[in-house]
Amino acid sequence: MLSEYLFSFSFWFQVNVASQYGTLYNRPFVESFEETPMLVAVLTYMGYGILTIFGYLRDFLRHWKIEKCHIAREKEEQKDFVPLYQDFENFYTRNLYMRIRDSWNRPICSVPGAKMDLLEQASHDFNWTFEYTGRIVQDVINLGSYNYLGFAENTGPCADSAAEVTMKYGVGVASTRQEIGNLEKHEEMEKLVARFLGVESAMAFGMGFATNSMNIPALVGKGCLILSDELNHTSLVLGARLSGSTIRVFKHNNMQSLEKLLRDAIVHGQPRTHRPWKKILIVVEGIYSMEGSIVRLPEVIALKKRYRAYLYLDEAHSIGALGPRGRGVVDYFGVDSHDVDVMMGTFTKSFGAAGGYIELIEYLRSHSHSAVYATSMSPPVVEQIITSMKCIMGEDGTTIGCERVRQLAENTVYFRKRLRKMGFIIYGNKDSPVIPMMLYMPAKIGAFGREMLKRNIGVVVVGFPATPIIESRARFCISAAHTKDMLDRALSVISEVGDLLQLKYSRRRMQPSLVRPFDNNMYEDIDD
Amino acid sequence: NMASGQQWVLVEMVQAFYEAPAYHLILEGILILWIIRLVFSKTYKLHETSKLTEKEKEDLIEEWQPEPLVSKDHPSLSYDVVTGPPSHKIIINGKECINFASFNFLGLLDNERVKVSALASLKKYGVGTCGPRGFYGTFDVHLELETHLAKFMKTEEAIIYSYGFATIASAIPAYSKRGDIIFVDEAACFSIQKGLQASRSLIKYFKHNDMEDLERLLKEQELEDHKNPRKARVTRKFIVVEGLYINTADICPLPKLVKLKYKYKVRIFLEESMSFGVLGEHGRGVTEHFGINIEDIDLISANMENAVASIGGFCCGRSFVIDHQRLSGQGYCFSASLPPMLAAAAIEALSIMEEDPDIFTVLREKCKHVYKALEGTPGLKLVGVPFAPALHLQLERSLGSRDADMQLLRTIVDHCLERRVALTLARYLEKDERFLPPPR
Numbered sequence: 001m002l003s004e005y006l007f008s009f010s011f012w013f014q015v016n017v018a019s020q021y022g023t024l025y026n027r028p029f030v031e032s033f034e035e036t037p038m039l040v041a042v043l044t045y046m047g048y049g050i051l052t053i054f055g056y057l058r059d060f061l062r063h064w065k066i067e068k069c070h071i072a073r074e075k076e077e078q079k080d081f082v083p084l085y086q087d088f089e090n091f092y093t094r095n096l097y098m099r100i101r102d103s104w105n106r107p108i109c110s111v112p113g114a115k116m117d118l119l120e121q122a123s124h125d126f127n128w129t130f131e132y133t134g135r136i137v138q139d140v141i142n143l144g145s146y147n148y149l150g151f152a153e154n155t156g157p158c159a160d161s162a163a164e165v166t167m168k169y170g171v172g173v174a175s176t177r178q179e180i181g182n183l184e185k186h187e188e189m190e191k192l193v194a195r196f197l198g199v200e201s202a203m204a205f206g207m208g209f210a211t212n213s214m215n216i217p218a219l220v221g222k223g224c225l226i227l228s229d230e231l232n233h234t235s236l237v238l239g240a241r242l243s244g245s246t247i248r249v250f251k252h253n254n255m256q257s258l259e260k261l262l263r264d265a266i267v268h269g270q271p272r273t274h275r276p277w278k279k280i281l282i283v284v285e286g287i288y289s290m291e292g293s294i295v296r297l298p299e300v301i302a303l304k305k306r307y308r309a310y311l312y313l314d315e316a317h318s319i320g321a322l323g324p325r326g327r328g329v330v331d332y333f334g335v336d337s338h339d340v341d342v343m344m345g346t347f348t349k350s351f352g353a354a355g356g357y358i359e360l361i362e363y364l365r366s367h368s369h370s371a372v373y374a375t376s377m378s379p380p381v382v383e384q385i386i387t388s389m390k391c392i393m394g395e396d397g398t399t400i401g402c403e404r405v406r407q408l409a410e411n412t413v414y415f416r417k418r419l420r421k422m423g424f425i426i427y428g429n430k431d432s433p434v435i436p437m438m439l440y441m442p443a444k445i446g447a448f449g450r451e452m453l454k455r456n457i458g459v460v461v462v463g464f465p466a467t468p469i470i471e472s473r474a475r476f477c478i479s480a481a482h483t484k485d486m487l488d489r490a491l492s493v494i495s496e497v498g499d500l501l502q503l504k505y506s507r508r509r510m511q512p513s514l515v516r517p518f519d520n521n522m523y524e525d526i527d528d
Numbered sequence: 529n530m531a532s533g534q535q536w537v538l539v540e541m542v543q544a545f546y547e548a549p550a551y552h553l554i555l556e557g558i559l560i561l562w563i564i565r566l567v568f569s570k571t572y573k574l575h576e577t578s579k580l581t582e583k584e585k586e587d588l589i590e591e592w593q594p595e596p597l598v599s600k601d602h603p604s605l606s607y608d609v610v611t612g613p614p615s616h617k618i619i620i621n622g623k624e625c626i627n628f629a630s631f632n633f634l635g636l637l638d639n640e641r642v643k644v645s646a647l648a649s650l651k652k653y654g655v656g657t658c659g660p661r662g663f664y665g666t667f668d669v670h671l672e673l674e675t676h677l678a679k680f681m682k683t684e685e686a687i688i689y690s691y692g693f694a695t696i697a698s699a700i701p702a703y704s705k706r707g708d709i710i711f712v713d714e715a716a717c718f719s720i721q722k723g724l725q726a727s728r729s730l731i732k733y734f735k736h737n738d739m740e741d742l743e744r745l746l747k748e749q750e751l752e753d754h755k756n757p758r759k760a761r762v763t764r765k766f767i768v769v770e771g772l773y774i775n776t777a778d779i780c781p782l783p784k785l786v787k788l789k790y791k792y793k794v795r796i797f798l799e800e801s802m803s804f805g806v807l808g809e810h811g812r813g814v815t816e817h818f819g820i821n822i823e824d825i826d827l828i829s830a831n832m833e834n835a836v837a838s839i840g841g842f843c844c845g846r847s848f849v850i851d852h853q854r855l856s857g858q859g860y861c862f863s864a865s866l867p868p869m870l871a872a873a874a875i876e877a878l879s880i881m882e883e884d885p886d887i888f889t890v891l892r893e894k895c896k897h898v899y900k901a902l903e904g905t906p907g908l909k910l911v912g913v914p915f916a917p918a919l920h921l922q923l924e925r926s927l928g929s930r931d932a933d934m935q936l937l938r939t940i941v942d943h944c945l946e947r948r949v950a951l952t953l954a955r956y957l958e959k960d961e962r963f964l965p966p967p968r
Binding site: 106119147159162163167170184233308309346 | 585593646655838854855867
């Protein structure tokens with residue numbers, strides 16, 4: 001009791017219902033990032049400290065050959081070359097990552113749908129090498145794949161049409177878009193994407209990562225300014241770096257920080273010469289995959305209009321997953337899609353295909369690096385995108401698309417509410433289908449992953465360096481393909497494992513939801 | 529008692545004050561004055577060296593006009609539209625032509641076996657993988673393809689990327705960081721250039737296929753190293769070359785490169801996009817062509833979009849080198865994995881290549897045939913070695929400006945299209961290429 005009061009001062013719950021731009025939002029914007037409890041932070045640091053000490057000890061033993069060394073070694077003839085890797089670069093990999101390596105890279109051998117089959121792997125030398133026992137773990141509930149609308153399936157209209165196209169067109173294209181790789185299918189798909197988003201034209205590429213890294217350099221160059229969010233994805237950072245412009249970072253989703261940077265930039269111009277900037281580009285993402293937060297789009301657009309900057313929106317996770325019609329974060333907030341200058345997204349997550357798209361195109365058709373040098377997309381993949389997009393838009397005559405979008409929204413809200421009630425710390429916006437659950441301590445990362453797998457649930461755990469060092473987390477990706485039974489089963493297992501590993505850190509007492517009116521169509525809350 | 533104790537201390541202090549030397553007192557006095565000054569002076573920020581009032585700031589913000597996001601004055605490019613499958617006969621803009629323009633070297637784009645295996649994989653896995661390799665995006669087909677590739681190339685390990693362009697562009701920055709040195713051929717392709725740019729290392733270009741120039745650069749570097757041995761011990765050095773160059777269609781002199789490697793202690797990265805599946809008795813590429821031990825090359829990278837008619841790319845080499853990319857190759861860790869049907873198609877294509885090594889001889893014969901036939905064309909120069917499957921036809925005499933040359937070449941291509949032969953104009957991004965090849 002006393003300890004609770006002692007640590008309650010570190011508790012902090014942030015609700016952003018009204019800010020100075022409150023009138024821009026047509027629904028309440030609720031995000032929460034509960035602060036790390038002090039005791040947990042201290043224990044986490046201690047945990048890392050102990051692991052580091054052991055790491056040094058093991059390195060010492062390996063160096064003096066007392067312990068067997070499993071790492072691959074340089075060739076004999078090349079021993080006197082400059083070493084390819086510095087020892088300390090790999091310290092983290094050798095000593096911390098190797099211990100829990102089996103939580104990642106788990107091979108699957110079925111459709112990555114709501115349930116999947118995993119190949120069982122065993123390691124006899126503490127994760128240095130893996131062997132496949134040959135057994136398959138069946139029907140593992142998949143909470144890790146990016147399958148928001150459930151289009152990762154091998155039956156159904158999408159798969160059938162993709163099969164047809166495979167037999168007709170083959171699999172490869174063997175040429176670039178500008179030379180001879182522009183099939184009519186590509187043109188059809190691009191027109192469809194443009195219609196889906198409500199923009200004039202769109203262009204598609206073979207890889208989402210490459211879309212960002214190759215097109216930002218085509219849009220901005222030296223003498224321009226890029227304002228990018230703290231937690232932007234690596235592809236955006238790489239694209240910004242390759243473009244050669246100046247990059248300034250503003251705090252995550254913090255509009256005051258962004259406004260300050262904009263004002264300073266326009267008033268003072270380029271550093272040292274004080275010449276005015278040629279262009280200012282604000283780069284944000286729709287949903288941030290590690291935090292689960294949604295960008296404050298109406299505020300960003302208001303700022304952009306006021307200061308005449310350009311906006312680049314990366315909807316990798318939010319396209320298909322947010323909004324009443326599944327059109328992404330633009331739809332979710334109800335803003336005009338013409339206000340966003342460049343919208344970028346990926347097909348991998350919601351459409352079950354592979355690749356990325358971008359709009360604002362005529363210029364890019366001639367200047368994008370990818371259009372000139374990289375091969376175009378594979379025809380069956382294109383077909384899958386066409387059919388799934390038609391399905392979401394409702395153009396194929398059924399209401400499957402609408403159903404799925406609605407199902408996803410319900411699933412998300414339900415899952416988040418239940419997890420909150422159980423007492424876990426969940427980050428992010430209440431409507432985002434990406435749900436990070438905090439684990440903090442390094443040992444619990446591995447333990448959580450393994451315990452969940454033992455109980456037939458596949459989850460994704462992330463630690464350093466993708467997240468700050470003490471904020472390691474497990475990330476759940478909800479899908480429209482998950483039924484209520486699957487969610488309930490997953491929740492009960494998570495609760496069990498949470499009790500086992502003492503993961504219920506939250507200090508919040510559950511309050512009745514004041515923000516949303518009670519809706520008879522939603523799932524009933526179950527008291528546990 | 530306390531008061532007298534204090535008094536006694538005070539007396540001591542005053543005594544010390546009187547007994548101290550003069551310079552000591554003056555120094556202390558100056559220090560005290562300096563501290564007082566620092567405490568009371570205002571700190572200043574570098575930004576506000578020019579003091580602007582609020583109104584002036586507002587005016588500046590009002591006046592500032594950015595450039596348009598994209599400039600409107602660019603020639604609009606209309607793509608040729610291809611209907612129907614791109615194989616030996618291709619339908620461009622409605623006309624059926626013989627296809628001399630795709631990189632379909634072994635003719636596997638149309639192969640029934642490849643299509644059937646892709647179909648089977650589609651039925652089993654669906655189309656997409658819905659995740660990066662680390663998070664349930666690794667399928668058993670990926671692992672199978674990696675082992676198959678490693679066995680085919682006789683190396684220890686291979687790693688697969690989902691996009692050909694990203695393969696070498698992610699591999700180079702994984703090993704070479706700021707402060708390292710890379711020696712690159714001038715005719716390197718664009719993806720290598722992007723990889724070099726992303727790595728932030730020091731780049732030194734040597735003339736195309738000119739080993740003396742490379743040796744000169746290496747010797748210069750050696751002299752630098754002698755001057756600064758401590759720095760030299762941590763600076764890694766790499767040579768990046770292509771097996772068969774896309775831009776000039778000739779081969780790099782690999783035996784000489786290997787000799788240089790051991791003499792000057794640099795590592796070799798070999799990019800084999802055009803030569804994989806083309807050169808060598810069994811199609812293993814330029815190392816087999818010259819008979820060099822594959823262990824001598826540190827990293828071989830290739831994309832599967834040319835001979836192996838699939839999509840994606842791979843790197844192969846020793847485990848010591850390749851394993852590092854699994855955690856630090858950006859295109860590998862942060863991007864969705866290759867769709868399983870494309871991986872299955874690649875496995876099937878590899879099997880076909882293994883079973884039937886005669887197709888490579890057939891390909892070489894045909895290349896020589898075409899080379900001889902095109903050699904004497906008036907007005908056009910043929911660039912490339914006889915057994916290269918992708919040849920370049922260049923204008924012998926330039927018309928003066930690049931645009932005029934491109935126009936003329938475009939008319940030639942159109943003329944060929946009329947006559948039912950599909951050629952293509954090699955496209956380059958004019959502003960971004962480092963050494964722009966002449967129009968061809």
